[in-house]
Amino acid sequence: xxxxxxxxxxxETVRNHSASLLDDIKDTSLSARAASDQVRxxxxxxxxxxxxxxxxxxxxxxxxxxxxVTSSLENKEYEAAAHFVDTLAKLHNFVPQEKGITASDSENxxxxxxxxxxxxxVREELHTAASKSDVLQxxxxxxxxxxxxxxxxxxxxxxxxxxxxxxxxxxxxxxxWSAENIEGNDSGPTSLLAELFESVVTIxxxxxxxxxxxxxxxxxxxxxxxLNKECDICGAQLLKRYIDQRNILQIAKDVSLRSKKQGESNxxxxxxxxxxxxxxxxxxxxxxxxxxxxxxxxSSSTKEASAYHLLHQQNPVSTxxxxxxxxxxxLHEMVGFYIRLEEFYMYExxxxxxxxxxxxxxxxxxxxxxxxYILQKCARRASETGSIQAVCASxxxxxxxxxxxxxxxxxxxLAEVSQEGFTDILSKDSKxxxxxxxxxxxxxxxxxxxxxxxxxxxxEYLLLLFDIPGEWERISNCLNEIRxxxxxxxxxxxxxxxxxxxxxLQSVDNALMHLSSxxxxxxxxxxxxxxxxxxxxxxxxxAVDHLLHALKPLLVTSCFRAFLHAFEESLALxxxxxxxxxxxCLLHTHIQIISDRDENFVLSLSPCSQHxxxxxxxxxxxxxxxxxxxYAAWGSPARALCPQNRLPPLNFVSRGPLP
Numbered sequence: 001x002x003x004x005x006x007x008x009x010x011x012e013t014v015r016n017h018s019a020s021l022l023d024d025i026k027d028t029s030l031s032a033r034a035a036s037d038q039v040r041x042x043x044x045x046x047x048x049x050x051x052x053x054x055x056x057x058x059x060x061x062x063x064x065x066x067x068x069v070t071s072s073l074e075n076k077e078y079e080a081a082a083h084f085v086d087t088l089a090k091l092h093n094f095v096p097q098e099k100g101i102t103a104s105d106s107e108n109x110x111x112x113x114x115x116x117x118x119x120x121x122v123r124e125e126l127h128t129a130a131s132k133s134d135v136l137q138x139x140x141x142x143x144x145x146x147x148x149x150x151x152x153x154x155x156x157x158x159x160x161x162x163x164x165x166x167x168x169x170x171x172x173x174x175x176x177w178s179a180e181n182i183e184g185n186d187s188g189p190t191s192l193l194a195e196l197f198e199s200v201v202t203i204x205x206x207x208x209x210x211x212x213x214x215x216x217x218x219x220x221x222x223x224x225x226x227l228n229k230e231c232d233i234c235g236a237q238l239l240k241r242y243i244d245q246r247n248i249l250q251i252a253k254d255v256s257l258r259s260k261k262q263g264e265s266n267x268x269x270x271x272x273x274x275x276x277x278x279x280x281x282x283x284x285x286x287x288x289x290x291x292x293x294x295x296x297x298x299s300s301s302t303k304e305a306s307a308y309h310l311l312h313q314q315n316p317v318s319t320x321x322x323x324x325x326x327x328x329x330x331l332h333e334m335v336g337f338y339i340r341l342e343e344f345y346m347y348e349x350x351x352x353x354x355x356x357x358x359x360x361x362x363x364x365x366x367x368x369x370x371x372x373y374i375l376q377k378c379a380r381r382a383s384e385t386g387s388i389q390a391v392c393a394s395x396x397x398x399x400x401x402x403x404x405x406x407x408x409x410x411x412x413x414l415a416e417v418s419q420e421g422f423t424d425i426l427s428k429d430s431k432x433x434x435x436x437x438x439x440x441x442x443x444x445x446x447x448x449x450x451x452x453x454x455x456x457x458x459x460e461y462l463l464l465l466f467d468i469p470g471e472w473e474r475i476s477n478c479l480n481e482i483r484x485x486x487x488x489x490x491x492x493x494x495x496x497x498x499x500x501x502x503x504x505l506q507s508v509d510n511a512l513m514h515l516s517s518x519x520x521x522x523x524x525x526x527x528x529x530x531x532x533x534x535x536x537x538x539x540x541x542x543a544v545d546h547l548l549h550a551l552k553p554l555l556v557t558s559c560f561r562a563f564l565h566a567f568e569e570s571l572a573l574x575x576x577x578x579x580x581x582x583x584x585c586l587l588h589t590h591i592q593i594i595s596d597r598d599e600n601f602v603l604s605l606s607p608c609s610q611h612x613x614x615x616x617x618x619x620x621x622x623x624x625x626x627x628x629x630x631y632a633a634w635g636s637p638a639r640a641l642c643p644q645n646r647l648p649p650l651n652f653v654s655r656g657p658l659p
Contacts, residue, residue, distance in 0.1 A: 008223075027059065049335050049619075054304055060614065061087075061091050061258070062088060064086040065084045065085075065091070065334075066084075066088075066110070066114060068081075068084040069081050069084045069085060069088075069114050069117075072084060073117070073118065073121060078118075078121065078122055078125065078144060079144065081118045081121075082118060082122070082144040082147040082148055083147060084282050085115050085118050085147060085148055085149075086147040086148070086149075087116060088111055088114065088115075089115075091147055101304050108475070115148055115149065118148060119145070119148050119150060121139050122144050122145070122148070123141075123157070123235065125137075125141050126138055126141035126142060126157065126161065127161075129141060130161040130164060131565060133165055133168055133169070135162070135165060135207070137204065137349050138158065138161050138165070139158065139207050139210060139211070142154050142155075142157060142158035142161070142214075143210065143214040145157065146214055146215060151215055151216075151472050153475045154214075154215065155215045155222055155223075158211070159214075159222060159223055159225070159226035159227075160226070162203060162226070162227060163226055163227060163229070163230045164222060165199075166196070166199050166200065166203075166227055166230050166231070166234075167230055167234065169195070169196075169199050170192075170195075170196050170199075170230075172233045173192045173195050173196070174192065174238070181245070188278050188281070189239070189241070189242040189278070189282065190278060190281040190285060191287075192238060192281055193235060193238055193282060194285050196231055196234055196235060196238070196283060197231065197288075197289040200228070200231060200289075201226045201285070201289070201292055202222070202225065203223070203227065204296060205222060205296075206226060208220045208223075208296075211223060220296075221296070221297065223550060224293060224296075224297070228322050228324060229324070231322065231324060232322075232324025232325065232326050232327045232328065233326060235324065235326075235327040235330075236324070236326035236327045236329070236330045238329055239282070239327070239330040239331060239334060242278075243330075243333075243334065243337075246275060246278075248275060248334075248337050248341075249337070251267060251272070251275070251341070252337045252340045252341060254267055255267055255272070255340060255341060255343075255344035256340055256344075264312075267344070268348050269344070269348045269352070271343050272341050272344060272345045272348075273345055275341060276338060276341055276342055276381065277381075279334055279335070279337070279341075279385070280338070280381055280384050280385055282331070282334065283331070283335070283384065283385040283386055283387070284384060284386075286322070286327075286331065286386075287386045289322055290322050293322055334386045335385055335390055336390065337502075338382075338385060338390055339389065339390055339393045339394075342378060342381070342382060342390070342393070342394060342397070343393070343397050346374065346375070346378050346394075346398070346401060347376065347397070347401065347405070349374050350371055350374055350375075350405050350406070351405065353366070353367055353370035353371050353374060354367055354371070354406075354409050356403065357409075359439050361434070363439070363442045363554065363555070363556050364439060364442045364443050364446050365439050365443055366558075367409065367443065368404075368443050368447060368450065371401075371406055371447075372450045372453075372454055375398050375401065375402075375454060376454055376457060376458070378394055378397075378398070379391075379394050379395060379454075379458050379461075380458075380461055381394075382394035382395075383461060383465050383466075387466070388466065388471045388474060388475075391462065391466070391475060391478075392474050392475065392478050395458070395475070395478035395479065395481070395482060396478055396481070398454075398482055399478070399481040399482045399485055399574050402447075402451060402482065402485040403485045403488065406447065407485070407488050407492075408491065410440070410443060410444045410447065410489060410492055411492060413436075413439075413440035413442065413443065413444075414437075414440050414441065414492055414493075414496045416436070416440075417433070417436070417437045417440070417496075434550070434554065435554065437496075437500070438551070438554035438555055438559075438647060439556070440496075441493050441496050441497060441500075441559055442493075442554075442555060442556050442559055444489045444490075444492045444493035444496070445489070445490070445493040445556055445558050445559045445562075446556060447489045448486045448487075448488075448489040448490040448493065449486075449558070451482065451483070451485060451486035451489065452483065452486055454482070455479050455482050455483045455486075458479065458482075459475075459479055462475055493559060493562070494562050494566075497559060497562050497563045497566050498566040500563070500566075501563055501567040501569075501570045502564035502566075502570050504547055504567065504570075505567075505570055505571065505574055507543050507546065507547050508540055508543040508544060508547075508571070512540070512574065512575070512578060513657060522585070544656050547567075547591075548564075551563060555583060
């Protein structure tokens with residue numbers, strides 16, 4: 001019992017202590033709650049204080065900016081005014097939106113009112129500068145728009161004003177051109193077109209970096225796109241006026257009728273050449289402008305290139321180089337006129353070159369140089385248009401002219417000396433007929449060589465201008481057509497040389513008659529027969545020497561070589577026929593006996609001859625002092641028909657334009 005009472009007493013003590021501890025905890029909790037409320041009140045008060053300070057600071061800064069704008073406008077310090085507006089915009093945007101602290105509607109309205117006031121003044125100044133064609137002032141005021149939060153309007157405005165400046169500059173040049181036409185000092189449209197494109201180039205070169213820094217990476221591309229639209233309109237207008245002024249459409253119709261042989265044409269080829277050069281110069285200006293734009297846009301900075309790439313994805317056409325729809329439609333039409341005029345010019349001037357063909361101090365006549373000068377000039381001129389259609393058409397005309405006009409001329413020249421004519425040439429004392437024939441055959445041979453030279457020259461020239469596989473395949477086909485025409489001329493020259501070689505055997509008939517009358521019986525091998533043998537060989541060499549010395553100065557190297565080969569074949573065949581009429585075996589024995597006594601041979605034909613096995617021809621049995629003059633002059637019999645001092649090959653060179 002006592003034990004239980006003791007336990008109850010202990011528990012009572014614990015309960016009292018617990019109740020006291022609970023009271024302390026409640027008191028502490030109440031104190032903490034009170035302190036927390038005070039801290040929260042203090043924090044709220046601090047936030048209100050900070051907000052008040054921020055609003056006071058904002059109002060002070062806004063007031064300062066407002067005063068700065070007013071003062072700057074009064075002093076016409078427009079850059080400073082724009083700077084204050086930019087600062088004012090940043091101040092409005094600086095206010096933390098999450099705190100619920102925003103500019104009031106009255107403040108926003110005040111900002112818009114101030115900004116619009118500055119923008120209105122800047123627009124007026126910009127238009128004033130544009131009316132004075134002052135590009136620097138136009139760009140000066142245009143660069144203020146981004147600070148007024150009007151970047152899009154600024155870029156659009158600067159593009160519009162720059163277009164107006166380009167147009168005004170073009171109109172001024174057009175009026176000057178018209179005045180020159182009235183005075184008779186027509187300089188053509190090329191200079192005016194070049195000035196149009198150069199105005200764009202000047203703007204981009206001088207102000208491209210400033211535009212990029214003010215409006216961003218895509219600014220230059222936007223300006224170029226806008227100015228290209230103006231170039232498209234003005235350029236197309238200029239080309240149409242040029243076509244009308246030169247009456248090119250009617251001239252193209254006239255030359256087309258002439259080329260189709262449907263009527264006579266009074267068009268002067270020299271006037272046509274003037275128009276061709278003007279069209280080519282127009283094409284060259286367009287090509288150079290496109291090349292500039294391509295290089296300028298590709299040389300942009302990394303940021304500008306990224307903006308360019310993004311703009312290209314959004315509008316691929318807008319970022320291409322100059323590809324004005326109206327301008328290039330008219331230019332394409334002009335290239336079509338060029339093709340027709342160039343065809344007329346090529347055919348007419350080649351016909352004139354053939355008509356005035358003259359023989360000078362060279363081995364060929366003037367037609368060789370003149371024709372290839374014309375063809376080379378026209379082919380190169382066509383390539384300068386940058387049009388694959390013009391190039392292929394020009395090369396096709398070159399092929400047709402060579403295979404038609406030039407080949408007909410060569411065939412006519414050679415046909416004037418028939419086989420009977422060759423006999424007359426050899427029998428006449430006058431050398432005029434011989435000169436005419438050698439000039440004709442030299443012309444054919446040199447034209448053959450010049451066709452290959454021309455083809456290589458055109459190929460090397462076009463490789464620098466056209467590198468697209470599809471275009472080059474078309475060009476290669478045209479060049480192959482030209483190359484194939486060369487075989488016609490080689491065939492003409494070699495055929496004529498072969499006929500002349502066969503006919504020229506008449507000059508050695510007397511020596512061959514000595515051979516046919518010589519006896520080769522073994523029992524008659526005495527000194528007389530030996531002298532007889534030496535006699536016909538001596539006469540043969542003299543006859544051949546006379547013929548070759550007469551021809552060598554008159555034939556170009558390749559023709560002389562071809563003649564030697566043909567003459568060798570004909571002579572070998574002739575001697576073989578004579579040998580068949582005699583006792584060939586006895587002749588062979590006779591020659592062998594002579595060869596054993598003296599190994600000096602009079603004549604040795606080239607081993608290329610298919611008849612050389614039958615005619616290992618005859619030596620001079622006498623001492624060196626008794627040999628023929630031909631033998632002594634050539635040095636050795638093996639050189640009789642193969643002289644070493646050959647003429648150098650003739651390469652065609654330009655003789656200058658036709659009169």
